[in-house]
Every structure is written in structure tokens, then in C-alpha cells.
Amino acid sequence: MDCERVGDEALQADKLDVLYGEADVEARARLDAHLLVCAACREEMAGLRGLRRDLRAWRVPTARPAFTPRGVVLPRWLAAAAVLLVGFTAARRPTRRPRRRR
Numbered sequence: 001m002d003c004e005r006v007g008d009e010a011l012q013a014d015k016l017d018v019l020y021g022e023a024d025v026e027a028r029a030r031l032d033a034h035l036l037v038c039a040a041c042r043e044e045m046a047g048l049r050g051l052r053r054d055l056r057a058w059r060v061p062t063a064r065p066a067f068t069p070r071g072v073v074l075p076r077w078l079a080a081a082a083v084l085l086v087g088f089t090a091a092r093r094p095t096r097r098p099r100r101r102r
């Protein structure tokens, strides 16, 4: 079931004003009158109110700090990779050949 006034910009503005708590008495009354006869808009408003409630309750998880007072904290895999790289480089380093005498 779709709203017959889906293109009515004034109605859509009233919805947003009510949703954000910025509607005056007239806007709220216009929307309430429409919601009495329009199930699609009642459902839409209920969904949007639920979404706003969920967003208010949502908390961003605190990220682990990349730096501590003692210095940079490296992930273990990065530290292990650095050790392997240093070891591999040292193992491949060519040995010095004695210089030829002229």
C-alpha cells in the first residue's frame, strides 16, 4: 500500500519536522490527520522513529590506541614479519671476496 500523497512536499516536510521534534502545532495536526487515513505513512513514521531510537542508542566502540605512553605498539604479525625480513636479508648478504692483488 502506497501513500497517495507521496509527492506532497509539504506533507514530507511535516513528517521530518515531527520526526526531529521541530514541528509546530499546525504541522503536527496536519500530519496526525494524514496518519489517521494512511497506513503507509504510519508504517514509515514508525520505522523512522525506530531508526532514530536505534541510532541514539548506538555507541561507537572505542578503538585501541596505536600509541601508548611507552611508544608505538606494533601488531605481533608486523613485528614477526620485521624479524623475518631482517634475518632473510642478513642471510642473503654476499660474503666479501678477498681483493685481487695487481
Ligand SMILES: [Zn+2]
Binding pocket: 003, 004, 005, 006, 034, 038, 039, 040, 041, 042
Ligand atoms: Zn501517506
